Amino acid sequence: MKLLGVSSPFDPTNRFQTSSILSPVVLACARLLIACYIFAALFYRIARSAAFDGSHSTRDSFSYFTNLTYWGLGCYFAAAAMHTLVYAFSGRAPLERWPKVLQFLHSLLYTTIITFPPLVTVVYWTILAPDESPFSTLYSAWSNISFHALNSVFAIFEILIPRTERPPWLHIPFLILILAGYLGVAYITKATKGFYTYSFLNPDKNGSGSVAAYVFGIAAAICVVFVIVWLIVWLRLVLCEKVFGLKGKFSSKARGGRGDGWRGEHGKLTEEKELP
Incomplete structure (x- = not known):
């Protein structure tokens, strides 16, 4: 399970809930603000569709x-x-007590939200x-x-700001x-419904060979995006934790580490840097 992103104990130093530069409360507020914008955009489009086309677009x-991917x-x-x-107010995140399968799904969800948005943006x-008029109206x-x-901007936030691992x-x-x-x-x-969601999937317009090329090209592209993201996260970890010695801003309620007889990575980090 560790190879799938599920260690035991899971995320012992609360990397998903902490940052090297932001306190847990500020990080939570930033994430909440982004979530509010995303859902405001989604629900505005739903409301607009109801008003203008009888919810056909919805x-x-x-x-x-x-x-x-935007809903994700x-x-x-x-x-x-x-x-x-x-975590900020109790020192422990609910994620720590979840079943392993849900911890894996959370880890996989994180991977999708830092890789799929850049893919969407590039495609x-x-x-x-080029075949549309993306700025024809306000x-x-x-x-x-x-x-x-902005979907990729939000992904970049999660790549650079939290202490998440590769x-x-x-x-x-x-x-x-x-x-x-x-x-x-x-x-x-x-x-x-009688329509292609994306024009490059239409074999009548592009030919079966071109459609196959697009499909395999996008599959290859997600692998390239994954490698680029992996390298950026690795570089962030090296710069923050090795070069600049930023071990993370932890909850004031957190005490010591979890697992390894309370001598795990979290314990080492808190010995080097007093909890705020």
Whole structure:
């Protein structure tokens, strides 16, 4: 399970809830603010669709990978904010007591929200945007910036600010499986609703060979994105914890470490840096 991001004990130094530069309370508030913006954007689009097209766009929205990843971002930031607030005021996060399978799913969710948004951004602005008019109206400009640009900004926040470890390499097959599952959703949408969610998936327009090239190209792209993100996280860990000696800002309620006879990594860190 450790290779999948589930150690025993899980996250003993509360890397998911702490930062090298922000206190747990500030980190929780920042995550909550991001979650509020994401859900405000999603619910505004739902309300606008209800007012202008009888919710037709809303009914189609879950067929789009962009929207699915945006909902994933919102859910992650809301859950992460809750865990961080609980940790800030109690010294322990609810995540520590969850079953292993839920800890794995949380770790995998973190990996998806730091890899899928950059993929969405790159695919949209390089493949789809040239055939559209992303800034033709004020609403379309705001929508495309929020869903195809700020999504990566939010991902970068989670890559750089928390003390999270590098995503496990064994998460790559799961990322590819998720993309394969979405491919099924896209073609089910075509069969049931009569439209392709993304033009590059249309074999009538592009040919089967081009569609296959796009599919395998995106699968390869998520692997490249994963490697880049892994390296950035590794660099952040080296710079913060080795070069600058920033061991993290912990909850004032936390005492010592967990696991390894209370002599684990968290204990070592708190010996070097007094808890705030």
